[in-house]
Amino acid sequence: MLRTIVVLLLSIGVLSLLWLIRPAPAERIAPTWVVPPPPSGLHERIPAAPPTLAPAPPISTETLLVQPNLDVAIPADLYHPADHPALALQLDQALAxxxxRFGSPPTSRMRAQIIHDQGCMLRGLARTDQRVLEVLTCNDLPHHRVINIAAHEFVHQLAHDRYGAVHMQSDLIMLEGIATWGAGSYWLGGSPSFRDFVRDNYSANLLPLATHYRGRSIHDMNQLYYQWASFVEFLLETHGRERLDALAVTGNRQPGSGDYVGVYGVPLAELEQAWRAWQES
Ligand SMILES: [Zn+2]
Structure with a gap:
C-alpha cells in the first residue's frame, strides 16, 4: 500500500503543514488535566516537495534506548539526557x-520516536503499518504528557495487530473508543472507569454516539472520545469481548457505520439506549 495511514494526535487542534488530512479531519482532544490535549484520527502523510532546491535538513542527534518491548529514540536536545532512560522506561511500561488491558500484545517489536517540535505542539501519531509511533513534544512539556499520548497510540498498534489493517478503516466509535478505553489509567485521571469519568464530566449533556467530531469544538471532540470509550466498556461488560472484536472490523470510518445488527442483533440506537441507562445506573 503506497499510502501510509497514520493516527495523529494534536495538542491544540492545529495540524502541522506537514500533514494533510485524509479523508477528513479526525481529531481529538482530552482534558489537559488528564491527557495533553490530543486530537486524533486517521491521517495520511503527504510526501514533502521533491528536494530539488535544497538538501534535506540534518537529522538531529538522538539517543536510542532499547527497552524490553520497544525501541525508543529521543533527540539529544530534548529534555535532559539524564532523564531519557526514565522516559523510555515509562513508555515501555505504558506499552506493557x-x-x-487490551488483551493481546504487539505481534512484533515497535519503535517510539520522540520528536522535538520547535513550535511546542504536543501531538502524536501511529504509523501502524510501519510499527512506528511518533510523539512530538518540547522541553516545556512534562514527560507524563508524552506517555499519556503514547498509551492511546500504542493501542492503535495493538488493535491493528489484533484485527488487521481493516480495523483502521472501521467505525470511528470503535477505532477511537477502543484506543481510548485501552489507554485506561493514562486517560482516566484517577476515575475508576470510563463510565465514572463520563458520568462525572458529561452526563448532563451526552452527545449522540454517532456524532463526528469534525467541525465541532475541542470540548465536543474530547467528550466523544470519552463517551466512545465508555460505550466500549459497556459493550465489553454486557456482551463480551468476542462480539466487540467482531464489531471492531466493520464500518467505514463514519461513526455508527459498524454492523451492530449483524453482531448484536440490534441497531446502534438500541444499544445506545441501553448504554445510557447503564451509564446512569
Ligand atoms: Zn486515536
Missing part, C-alpha cells in the same frame, strides 16, 4: 500496561 495497555497490552495487558
Amino acid at each position: 500496561y495497555v497490552s495487558a
Whole structure:
C-alpha cells in the first residue's frame, strides 16, 4: 500500500503543514488535566516537495534506548539526557500496561520516536503499518504528557495487530473508543472507569454516539472520545469481548457505520439506549 495511514494526535487542534488530512479531519482532544490535549484520527502523510532546491535538513542527534518491548529514540536536545532512560522506561511500561488491558500484545517489536517540535505542539501519531509511533513534544512539556499520548497510540498498534489493517478503516466509535478505553489509567485521571469519568464530566449533556467530531469544538471532540470509550466498556461488560472484536472490523470510518445488527442483533440506537441507562445506573 503506497499510502501510509497514520493516527495523529494534536495538542491544540492545529495540524502541522506537514500533514494533510485524509479523508477528513479526525481529531481529538482530552482534558489537559488528564491527557495533553490530543486530537486524533486517521491521517495520511503527504510526501514533502521533491528536494530539488535544497538538501534535506540534518537529522538531529538522538539517543536510542532499547527497552524490553520497544525501541525508543529521543533527540539529544530534548529534555535532559539524564532523564531519557526514565522516559523510555515509562513508555515501555505504558506499552506493557495497555497490552495487558487490551488483551493481546504487539505481534512484533515497535519503535517510539520522540520528536522535538520547535513550535511546542504536543501531538502524536501511529504509523501502524510501519510499527512506528511518533510523539512530538518540547522541553516545556512534562514527560507524563508524552506517555499519556503514547498509551492511546500504542493501542492503535495493538488493535491493528489484533484485527488487521481493516480495523483502521472501521467505525470511528470503535477505532477511537477502543484506543481510548485501552489507554485506561493514562486517560482516566484517577476515575475508576470510563463510565465514572463520563458520568462525572458529561452526563448532563451526552452527545449522540454517532456524532463526528469534525467541525465541532475541542470540548465536543474530547467528550466523544470519552463517551466512545465508555460505550466500549459497556459493550465489553454486557456482551463480551468476542462480539466487540467482531464489531471492531466493520464500518467505514463514519461513526455508527459498524454492523451492530449483524453482531448484536440490534441497531446502534438500541444499544445506545441501553448504554445510557447503564451509564446512569
Ligand atoms: Zn486515536
